[in-house]
Amino acid sequence: MKNYRKSLPPLDNLLFFQAAAGSKSLTHAADTLFVTQAAVSKRIHRLEEWLGSPLFSRDGRNLELTETGRELASDVEMALEFLDRAIQKIKSPEQPAVQIAANTALSMFWLHQRLRAFSFGDAACDVNIRTTEATSELLSDVHHMAVVYCDGHIPGWESTRLLDVQMVPVATSEVARQAVQSGMFSANPQFSQAPPILEFPSLAPDWINWQIWLKKLDLPGIGNWSKIDCSSYVQSVGKALDGAGVALVNEAMMQQELASGALVRIGQQSLRPKSAYFLCRKQNVSLPKNAIDLYDFLTS
Structure with a gap:
């Protein structure tokens, strides 16, 4: 020595x-x-x-x-x-990074924007985001909190409503004009003139994709429309931004794209599921101060 x-x-x-x-x-x-x-x-x-x-x-x-x-x-x-x-x-030992989980779509189109605003404040801290589509993985004990698409009732978890869901058709302005001219989603649509719809898999019982949306609103079934199959909701949004067709999105999640004009809403039809996005934390489990600060910020 x-x-x-x-x-x-x-x-x-x-x-x-x-x-x-x-x-x-x-x-x-x-x-x-x-x-x-x-x-x-x-x-x-x-x-x-x-x-x-x-x-x-x-x-x-x-x-x-x-x-x-x-x-x-x-x-x-x-x-x-x-x-x-x-x-x-x-x-003054540093507190460990806050662990938060959410599905890919919410993380990309809503959570990252909120975390950016949080990072500018006095309570800013390190945050790790886990993205997964599996509810069981979202509710893992390794996470301080998770954003879950549900009805707000999860045994052993406290849930605070974060974001409502209203599914609406959107597209670029050019594709939207084509949709309107073809009478898309009207009583007498011209199917051959309508732009393709961008379909994605339904990942949960209360998850709404094009097939369910059209059926619930008593519109012509999905077999009548030109369709592009996408591997996920996120991919369908990406293709819509590229002008490939009409996406079905949660309006509250896409405020930035709608406000900027990158996407525009088509028509007035919409569909609300019973579920919404809730911020969940384990009952009777103490959170470190930095996790409490983030929880309060997201739910305020």
């Missing part, structure tokens, strides 16, 4: 030197350290003697670092910063 007591000067001498080097004034350094000017001068003189090299050139009350002083000041600043971090880890 290295004997730092022999190889390093007294730490307080380095602290006094760093204060003087930063302010280039014995008076300001003394004020910062809450000591007299004479005490600062004495410690710097001891450090110079220990090193065998002058650290400052003095012109009256003004201090200028010598070349040796500039090199030492830079290294001392870095060393003291590392030492301060080490001490603070012991005095």
Whole structure:
């Protein structure tokens, strides 16, 4: 083990030197350290003697670092910063990152925007997002909280309603005009002139895709329409943004795309399922402060 007591000067001498080097004034350094000017001068003189090299050139009350002083000041600043971090880890240990889970669509189109706003606030902290489509994985014990598409009643979990669901057709403005001109979703649509619908799998009993939406609203069944099959809701939105067809989306989740005009709503038909998105946390389980701050932010 290295004997730092022999190889390093007294730490307080380095602290006094760093204060003087930063302010280039014995008076300001003394004020910062809450000591007299004479005490600062004495410690710097001891450090110079220990090193065998002058650290400052003095012109009256003004201090200028010598070349040796500039090199030492830079290294001392870095060393003291590392030492301060080490001490603070012991005095105020960092809280672990908040673990939150949500499905892919909600994470991409809603949660990331909310977390961005949270990161600008005073309660900002590290947050890890787990994306999965499986409810059992969303409700894993490793997560502090999860956003779940459900009716709000999950045994052993507290649930706060976050986002309602209203499924509406959307497309780019050009595709939307084509849809309107073809009478899409009207009493007498021209199927051959209508743009394709972008279908995606239904992942839950109360999840609404095109097949269910058309049936519930007593519109011509999915077999009547030109259709592009997508692997997921997210992919259908991506294809809609590319102008490939008409997507069926949760209007509340797509506010940014609708507000910017990237997508526009087609017609007035909509369908609301019984389920919504709820922020869930385990009952009778204490959360760390940073997780509580995030929970309060998302539910406010």
